[in-house]
Amino acid sequence: MLVGRVVGQVWATKKQETLEGIRFLLVRPLALSGDAAGQPVVAADVIGAGIGETVIVAFGRAARTTLGRGQDVGYQVAVVGIVDEIELEGGRKIEA
Amino acid sequence: MFVGKVVGQLWTSKHVNALEGMKLLLVLPLQRSAVGGKPVPREDLVVAADATVGAGIGEHVVVAYGRAARVCLGGNQDLPCEAAVAGIVDELKLEGVGPTDPPVPPSLFRGER
Numbered sequence: 001m002l003v004g005r006v007v008g009q010v011w012a013t014k015k016q017e018t019l020e021g022i023r024f025l026l027v028r029p030l031a032l033s034g035d036a037a038g039q040p041v042v043a044a045d046v047i048g049a050g051i052g053e054t055v056i057v058a059f060g061r062a063a064r065t066t067l068g069r070g071q072d073v074g075y076q077v078a079v080v081g082i083v084d085e086i087e088l089e090g091g092r093k094i095e096a
Numbered sequence: 097m098f099v100g101k102v103v104g105q106l107w108t109s110k111h112v113n114a115l116e117g118m119k120l121l122l123v124l125p126l127q128r129s130a131v132g133g134k135p136v137p138r139e140d141l142v143v144a145a146d147a148t149v150g151a152g153i154g155e156h157v158v159v160a161y162g163r164a165a166r167v168c169l170g171g172n173q174d175l176p177c178e179a180a181v182a183g184i185v186d187e188l189k190l191e192g193v194g195p196t197d198p199p200v201p202p203s204l205f206r207g208e209r
Contacts, residue, residue: 001120001142001143001144001145001177001178001179002140002141002142002143003106003122003141003143029140029141030141031141032103032124032141038140046112047110047111047112048110056106056108056111056120056143058176058177058178059178060162060178061162061163061173061178062166062175062176062177062178063176063178065114065174065175065176066112066176078176080111080112080115080176080177081106081108081110081111081112081115081120082108082109082110082111083106083107083108084107084108084109085106085107086104086105086106086107086122087104087105087106087107087153088103088104088122088153089103089104089153089154094104
């Protein structure tokens, strides 16, 4: 899993049928500084995260489980939680 | 699996139901250059669930992925987690670095200042 910031939303009209009705977000991984600095990933979202929010993203079977449609769905990255706060060493915090 | 240092803990209020009560740690992987590979320039923090080990910030841990990770979380393969803490490192010896007791020198961790 990784933690990242939602930097965009992706729409596709023509897509594989198991992806119908699923919302896709563009998520950039966070660095320790709290900045979104990594390579963006496209993640399915069933919990309603919005642009600017900090989220936890899961991969593979863990991601497909979130949709509740079994394992035969055409994606392998999904948002599993919206982060409120990240506590770092020495009590430092990254506010989400 | 990889070795890393727990650098943080995450708190969520909105999440998929199966994540309720799950402890989520932020782990900074040991730099690959320290174990003979090429250095990786980007910081790639990993979020790992911890249900059985009880690791804390500042500790060095072994993280497992995929099915193995879910076994470390109790065996439910329908959990929405694919990275989990499998153990806490007591000691780590690296070639060319000499015996190191925890904490491992900070320079061996990616992105740590």
